[in-house]
Amino acid sequence: MRSSPVPDIVVGRLPLYLRALAQMQAEGKEITSSQELGERLGISSAQIRKDLSQFGEFGKQGTGYNIGYLSDQLKGILKVDRVWDVVLVGVGDLGRALANYGGFLDRGFRIRSIFDNDPKKIGKQAGGFTIQNAADLDKQIQAAGIQVAMLAVPSDEAQGAADRLVEAGIRAILNYAPTSLSVPTSVRVEYIDPVLHLQHMTYHLP
Amino acid sequence: MRSSPVPDIVVGRLPLYLRALAQMQAEGKEITSSQELGERLGISSAQIRKDLSQFGEFGKQGTGYNIGYLSDQLKGILKVDRVWDVVLVGVGDLGRALANYGGFLDRGFRIRSIFDNDPKKIGKQAGGFTIQNAADLDKQIQAAGIQVAMLAVPSDEAQGAADRLVEAGIRAILNYAPTSLSVPTSVRVEYIDPVLHLQHMTYHLP
DNA sequence: TAGATTGTTAATCGATTAACAATC
DNA sequence: TAGATTGTTAATCGATTAACAATC
DSSP: OOOOOOOHHHHHHHHHHHHHHHHHHHTTOOEEOHHHHHHHHTOOHHHHHHHHHTTOOOEETTTEEEHHHHHHHHHHHHTOSSOEEEEEEOOSHHHHHHHHOOSSGGGTEEEEEEEEOOTTTTTOEETTEEOEEGGGHHHHHHHHTOOEEEEOSOHHHHHHHHHHHHHHTOOEEEEOSSSOOOOOTTSEEEEOOHHHHHHHHHHHOO | OOOOOOOHHHHHHHHHHHHHHHHHHHTTOOEEOHHHHHHHHTOOHHHHHHHHHTTOOOEETTTEEEHHHHHHHHHHHHTOSSOEEEEEEOOSHHHHHHHHOOSSGGGTEEEEEEEEOOTTTTTOEETTEEOEEGGGHHHHHHHHTOOEEEEOSOHHHHHHHHHHHHHHTOOEEEEOSSSOOOOOTTSEEEEOOHHHHHHHHHHHOO
């Protein structure tokens, strides 16, 4: 008897809750309520309570939620109570920025190695990493058992790179190339394309 | 008698359709169908037809959609049949990557000027721009009538920078800082935080 | 004409909100 | 105890899908 799966849209909000809780913690707060959390995020308190109730009972009537405790629970649910090794493929300007970004580690991720297929880049440094030959992707991913990849290659190389990543055993891809990827259903893909957001906003501008 | 507003979730898919159409066009295709488009995007054909029907009739029974024509229509709807000037605030690694990115212009956006508050950066070059003093934000935004901003400053400066942008007349902010912003309802904000996507995916990993 | 695909309606499905008993 | 807030149920709201007449 399996519990029915949690709606994916609910799962997608948990990282948002976790981020807000971390911020509250940094402000020295210890307790919050669904209402306070909702106000920060522009979400109704009812929705927050409903979302959390999918996973358990984390609050106390009359009091609210202990921020540290709820954070820990959410980290466990999202499986970021550990650190995931990540490979970065494509070291252009964006890849370089990602390699340098210091905000991954305390949220559950660590870039393990970075790759490019440009002979002029291979062997050079970026963000404290030596740029590896993309031809060695499979080998290294398999040797280290890495499951998560960030893809920051040009659009016309994205599908090919994704195919290779999947082949090597990657199970989750964050794709920065502005193109849809076709992968087996067992592999998750999420997309980041700033222009989609900009175009969504200009619709509403006069 | 106003037509009821189009659901925002529908508006959010239009840029996705537009992007896929541009890709098809680059492949030399002239005609497509809701089914073909849906397969590329992992969306049902019914949803695509329903979405488009909110704005008009763009196809031909028995034939499908002319890609060039539908693209033009979507560009008009999204108001990217013009080029929007954008200011970039924050020239760290990410800001530098955005300043260098060549993919904005043909999708309706052009970075007009870039700003930082670090005296060591002001006056230096990045992506063909001279980094301006963030203290001059208001002046320049107002002089050029700019309505769109990209925010790539550290988290703890994001709200302050957003306040100044709003004050200067900005109506749409794409926020790369991993924090929720509080702005008047007349100002649109969209968020990009790669870690939210990564955490969403790890939930599903074993 | 026969075949294909749109635009649209109605049915289904799923997500959000309101409300409140339970209880800290 | 009185006040506050959770967890949960039922009601509402909205989005997606299925189906098909219209028509190219």
